[in-house]
Amino acid sequence: MRTSQMLIPTLKEIPAEAEVVSHQLLLRAGFIRKVAAGIYTFLPLGQRVISKIEKIVREEMDLAGGQEVILPIIQPAELWQESGRWEVYGEEMFRLRDRHHRPFCLGPTHEEIITALVRSEVSSYKQLPLLLYQIQNKYRDEPRPRFGLLRGREFIMKDLYSFDRDEEGLKESYAKMYRAYSNVFRRCGLRFRAVEADTGAIGGNYSHEFMVLADAGEAEVAFCPACDYAANIEIALARPQNKGRQEEIPAKLELVPTPGCQTVEEVASYLQIEPTKIIKTLFFKADGRLVSVLLRGDRELSHVKLMRYLGCRDLHLAAPDEVKEIAGAPTGYVGPLGLKSIRVIGDLEVPYMVNAVAGANREGYHYMNVNAGRDFELAEVADLRQAEAGEPCPRCGVPLERKRGIEVGQIFQLGTKYSRAMGATYTDPQGQEQYIVMGCYGIGISRTMAAAVEQNHDASGIIWPLSIAPYQVVVVPVSNRDGEQMAIAESLYYELQQAGVEVVLDDRDERAGVKFVEADLIGYPLRLTIGKKTIQEGTIDLKWRESGREIALPWEGLARRVKEEIENVLKERYGR
Ligand SMILES: [Zn+2]
Structure with a gap:
């Protein structure tokens, strides 16, 4: 393509609404435009990146035995009522009615549709296993759409569903997808980790997320x-770190005034103790029931762990008046001593805390030298806190690291959750009816594009991995008014096209500086510059965007050389 004929509306200023790098650069370099909150148009360059990611995804899904289908975006409410998710999905679901007032939704995911399909088309064990996938827009009415393509309300996803005879089969399908996903993200040029994850609204019992490590990650x-241990912080195992440090002798319980001390920090500084000495007491409403949670003062609670432990669907902090009613004191002064008629759950570290400080359930007072078991009953303990950086790996003991990540894919072992709810069965070799065992596997295609930018950019712009770049090469003549330069540029452009290289010719009548700045902003992996030197010495400057490496090569035979180099890099760095 010639830039004079392309729609590449670049922006000089950083758009005010864009908080993260990928959002800023994709807007500035002319890849996307916003239509409404969390809803975007993909411009020609953006669409080319999307197609390339989709191509890699298709290749890997097909090689793993997947077959592509297209399921409808508009889905009837009845199927969601069958699975029980019409209510559960809540406000995140875009709902609509047809002219006969029948309820529908815009698909946030497709378990219901695909289970209904397989229920009617599959009846025998001979038809299993079956892997079906699609690449399509999905819709979720996010409360806070933000960060551009990272958290949109309309987004492009690949979703594959596996159907197996039994758990063994599911494990095989899951392992295939795990490998295929690793290939997809490696081929897209991303640095990622597969991490153990919560199953959330999708359900099921086992799941991994594929996380691209980047500061913009949520x-x-x-x-x-x-070792290979990695988990979402919501579920990463957090063993007690204060075990075996009980040389301290339990001292006499003491009531002390702590006027105006509401937070852990205030109590710690007033009493001149470490936050590790404080028992933090929190009150939650779990599916409408009040529960109390105890945690070491410096620790953070994992809401997901607490929800899993309680088996509840809804969890939020209790209101201050509810706390006061049950504990007899305001939130800053509550503690486990004398707390009655409420379920109390302690984190695994609480029983090992010796001579701790806890709220006295009396305004303006705390207890010192509190010991679980002696001063209050702790019947329930569980792993409820977030693991911290530096604590030993639960598998091998090496200190853990903690980083932010963008979730670009997630795979789930669903088991029979949907097939039971919707009656999807097959007949086994003995003639017995069995529930089909399912898995589901998603990749955020548009989010992968944004994640690639988060990981691959510098102050000048995007640095596309060669495998997903909108074009591989840009040819830049320094002066359009120089007939000799333009003739060489045109002929090189033609030869590169003939060789099958994805090439753009910057044929605009602009200053060379403007063209270079735009080429760097857009992030073409390779730039070929034709200037005075080309005429005088017969060489063309070849510059890699990623490394900044620049060499002058004779322009005769250059197209073939560039083609070979591109093929080598694609094979070695981004190949299967
Ligand atoms: Zn380890």
């Missing part, structure tokens, strides 16, 4: 630098 990952 999730946090704990991972071991020595």
Whole structure:
């Protein structure tokens, strides 16, 4: 293509609404435009990147035995009522009615549609296993759409569903997808980790997320630098770190005034103790029931762990008046001593805390030298806190690291959750009817594009991995008014096209500086510059965007050489 004929509306200023790098650069370099909150148009360059990611995804899904289908975006409410998710999905679901007032939704995911399809088309064990996938727009009415393509309300996703005879089969399908996903993200040029994850609204019992490590990520990952242990911080195992430090002798319980001390920090500084000495007491409403949670003062609660432990669907902090009613004191002064008629759950570390400080359930007072078991009953303990960086890996003991990540894919072992709810069965070799065992596997295509930018950019712009770049090469004549330069540029452009290289010719009558700045902003992996030197010495400057490496090569035979170099890099760095 010639830039004079392309729609590449670049922007000089950083758009005010864009908080993260990928959003800023994709707007500035002319890849996307916003239509409404969380809803975007993909411009020609953006669409080319999307198609390339989709191509890699298709290749890997097909090689793993997947077959592509297209399921409808508009889905009837009845199927969601069958699975029980019409209510559960809540306000995140875009709902609509047809002219006969029948309820529908815009698909946020497709488990219901695909289970209904397989229920009617599959009846025998001979038809299993079956892997079906699609690449399509999905819709979720996010409360806070933000960060451009990272959290949109309309986004492009690949979703594959596996159907197996039994758990063994599911494990095989899951392992295939795990490998295929690793290939997809490696081929897209991303640095990622597969991490153990919560199953959330999709359900099921086992799941991995594929996380691209980047500061803009909304999730946090704990991972071991020595072994392959990695988990979303929401579920990463957090063993008690204060075990075996009980040389301290339990002292006499003491009531002390702590006027105006509401927070852990205030109590710690007033009493001149470490936050590790404080028992933090929190009150939650879990599916409408009040529960109390105890945690060491410096620790953070994992809401997901608490929800899993309680088996509840809804969890939020209790209102101050509810706390006061049950504990007899305002939130800053509550503690486990004398707390009655409420379920109390302690984190695994609480029983090992000796001579701790806790709220006295009396305004303006705390107890010192509190010991679980002696001063209050702790019947329930569970792993409820977030793991911290530096604590030993639960597998091998090496200190864990903690980083932010962008979730670009997630795979789930669903089991029979949907097939039971919707009656999807097959007949086994003995003639018995069995529930089909399912898995589901998603990749955020548009989010992968944004994640690639988060990981691959510098102050000048995007640095596309060669495998997903909108074009591989840009040819830049320094002066359009120089007939000799333009003739060489045109002929090189023609030869590159003939060789099958994806090439753009910057044929605009602009200053060379403007063209260079735009080429760097857009992020073409390779730039070929034709200037005075080309005429005088017969060489063309070849510059790699990623490394900045620049060499002058004779322009005769250059197209073939560039083609070979591109093929080598694609094979070695981004190949299967
Ligand atoms: Zn480890």
